[in-house]
Amino acid sequence: MQQIVPPYLLDRIAQAAGPRFPLAAEAARRALLRAPSARLGTEALPELPSVLPDAPSHPDRRISDAEGREVLPGRLVRREGERATGDEAVDDAYDGLGDTHRMFDRVFGRDSIDGAGMPLEATVHFGDRYDNAFWDGERVVFGDGDGEVFRGFTDSLSVIGHELTHGVIEHTAKLRYRGQSGALNEHVSDAFGALVEQYSLGQDAAAASWLIGEGIFTDEVQGRALRSMLEPGTAYDDDVLGRDPQPGHMRDYIETNDDNGGVHLNSGIPNRAFALAAVELGGFAWEHVGRIWYDVLTSGRLPADADFARFAAETVRAAQERYGRDSDEVRAVARGWSAVGIEVAPAAP
Numbered sequence: 001m002q003q004i005v006p007p008y009l010l011d012r013i014a015q016a017a018g019p020r021f022p023l024a025a026e027a028a029r030r031a032l033l034r035a036p037s038a039r040l041g042t043e044a045l046p047e048l049p050s051v052l053p054d055a056p057s058h059p060d061r062r063i064s065d066a067e068g069r070e071v072l073p074g075r076l077v078r079r080e081g082e083r084a085t086g087d088e089a090v091d092d093a094y095d096g097l098g099d100t101h102r103m104f105d106r107v108f109g110r111d112s113i114d115g116a117g118m119p120l121e122a123t124v125h126f127g128d129r130y131d132n133a134f135w136d137g138e139r140v141v142f143g144d145g146d147g148e149v150f151r152g153f154t155d156s157l158s159v160i161g162h163e164l165t166h167g168v169i170e171h172t173a174k175l176r177y178r179g180q181s182g183a184l185n186e187h188v189s190d191a192f193g194a195l196v197e198q199y200s201l202g203q204d205a206a207a208a209s210w211l212i213g214e215g216i217f218t219d220e221v222q223g224r225a226l227r228s229m230l231e232p233g234t235a236y237d238d239d240v241l242g243r244d245p246q247p248g249h250m251r252d253y254i255e256t257n258d259d260n261g262g263v264h265l266n267s268g269i270p271n272r273a274f275a276l277a278a279v280e281l282g283g284f285a286w287e288h289v290g291r292i293w294y295d296v297l298t299s300g301r302l303p304a305d306a307d308f309a310r311f312a313a314e315t316v317r318a319a320q321e322r323y324g325r326d327s328d329e330v331r332a333v334a335r336g337w338s339a340v341g342i343e344v345a346p347a348a349p
Contacts, residue, residue, distance in 0.1 A: 003134040005031070005150075005226065006264030010131060012242050013149055020148075020240055021220070023129060027146035031131040059101035059112065060119040063090050066126040066141075073139060074123045089124040089154045093142060096160030097122060103161070103192075103199040104168070107286045108294050113167035120164070124154060133159055135166040148218060149241070155215045156225075161196030162212060165189040172297040173304070180307040182263035187270040191293060194229060194275075195286045205278040205285045211235065230275040232268030248272045250308070250341030269340045270308060277336035281328060288329050292319045309344075312337040316344045 013021070013028035059080065065087070066074035077090055084091045097120040104110040112118040121139035130143025133153035140163040142153045153159055166189050169175055175185040190212050198208045212235075213226030223236025223244075232248035246268030247253060253269065256262045274293065278285035295318040296302055302314055315333050323329040337344050 003132045005132045007259050008245065008265070009226075009241060013131070013240065021146070022148075024131070024146040024148040024150070027129040027131045028149075031127075031143070057098070057102040057105045058117075059098050060117065061094055061097045061101075062119055062121045063094050063097075064121070064123045064139075065090065066123050068125055068128055070127045070130075072123055072126075072136070072141065073121065074125075087124075089142065089144065089152050092152075092154035093122040093124050093140070093160065096154065096157050097140075097164070099157060099200045100161045100164045100196045103196045103286065107195075107199065107290065110168070110294075113164060114171045124152075133163055135163045137167075137170065140164060145216070145218075149221055151216050151218055153216055156213050157200060158190075158193040158197045158212045158214065159216065160193075162189040162193030165192040168192070169297065173302045173306075175302075175306065176304045177260055177263060179261035179263075179305075180266065181305045182260050183266040184270060184306060184308070184311050186263045186267035187274070188293065188297065190227060190229060190267060190271055191274050192290070195290050198284070199286055204283055205275075206282060208285070210275045227264075227268065227271070229268075229271040230279070232272055246271075248340060269342075270311065273312070273333075273336040273340045273342070275336075276339050277332040280332040280335065288323075289333065292322060292329065292333060295322060308342055312342045312344045 010028040010031050013024055061080045062076060063078040064074035065077045066072065078085055078094055101112060101120060112120060123139055123141045126141045126143050129146040131146055131150050133140065133142045140160065144152045166185070169185055169188055175181045177185055193212055194208065194210060210230035211225035211228055214224060216226065217223050217236070221236065221241065222238040223241065225235045227246060228235045232246035233244050235244040237243045246265055248268050250269060254262045254265045259265060274289060278289045281288050292315055296311070296314045299314065299318065302311065316330060319327065319330040319333045334344050
C-alpha cells in the first residue's frame with residue numbers, strides 16, 4: 001500500500017512527540033506497525049478532449065465506515081447519488097472522490113481509475129486515531145488522525161487525489177515502488193493530487209499553493225503541509241517533527257534503504273521540475289504540463305523501473321509529440337528538469 005505520510009515522519013513523531021503530543025506519539029507507533037509493502041510494478045498518441053468545465057462526470061462512489069477498527073472495507077454508509085450523511089469524513093471523502101473523477105474525466109477523458117468506470121471506493125474512520133491515509137490496491141483508506149499532530153486525512157483534497165492517482169499508476173505505467181521509480185510513483189501522485197485541487201478551485205499555476213496535504217496538521221504544528229512541490233524542504237519546521245527533509249535538486253539526492261529507498265524523500269526533485277515548468281508556462285497546469293505527464297503515463301514506453309533521467313526524457317519527448325519540437329512547452333519542461341540537475345536533450349525528429 002502507498003501511504004501519504006512517510007515513515008520517516010511517523011518515526012520522528014513516535015520518538016520525539018511524547019512530552020508535547022502523547023496521543024500523537026502512540027498513534028504514530030501504531031501507524032508504523034502497518035509498514036507499507038513494495039508494489040511491483042504503444043499505441044498512437046491519445047486524442048485528449050478540450051477542458052470541458054460543464055461536462056457531466058459520472059463516478060460510482062462507495063464510502064464505508066471502519067468505525068474505529070482496522071477492518072476493511074467496513075460498513076457501507078453512502079453510495080453514489082445518496083444525500084450527505086452529516087459525517088464530515090464520509091462526506092468529504094465522497095466529494096473528494098468526485099472531484100478526482102471529474103478532473104481525470106473532463107481533462108484527460110479517463111473514466112475512473114482504470115479508464116473503464118471502475119467504482120471509486122473509500123473507507124473512513126480507519127483505526128483508533130490512525131495517522132495516515134493509503135491506497136491498498138482496491139480503495140483509499142483514511143484515518144482520523146491523533147488530534148494533536150494530524151487532523152482527519154479527508155480534510156485535504158490533494159491527499160485524496162494523490163491516493164487515487166496511485167490507482168491510476170497501477171493501471172498505466174505500473175511504476176515499481178522502490179528507489180527512483182518509487183519516488184516517481186510518489187511524484188506523479190503528488191502532481192495529479194495537486195492538479196485535482198487546482199481544477200476544483202479553478203486555480204492557475206501562479207495562484208496555486210503547490211502544497212500536498214495542506215490542512216492536515218493541527219494548529220499546534222509549525223507547518224503548512226506534508227510537502228511543497230514548488231519548494232521542497234519548506235513544508236514544515238517544527239520542534240517535534242523536525243524540518244522537512246525533502247531535497248529539490250539531484251546534488252542533494254538521498255541514498256537510503258528506509259522508506260523503500262527514499263520514495264517520499266526524493267520525490268521532491270521531480271515535484272519541483274513539474275511545478276517550475278507549470279509556473280513558467282502559466283495558465284492552468286492541467287492544460288499543458290498535466291497533459292504531458294498523462295501522455296507519459298499512458299504511452300506504454302515507460303519501464304516499471306524507470307529512473308529520473310528516463311522519465312525526464314519521456315516528458316520532453318511527449319511534449320514534442322503533442323506541442324511541437326520548438327514549442328514553449330518543450331522548453332519549459334526541459335528547463336524544469338535542468339533546474340533540478342537533470343539535463344534532457346530534445347529527441348531527434
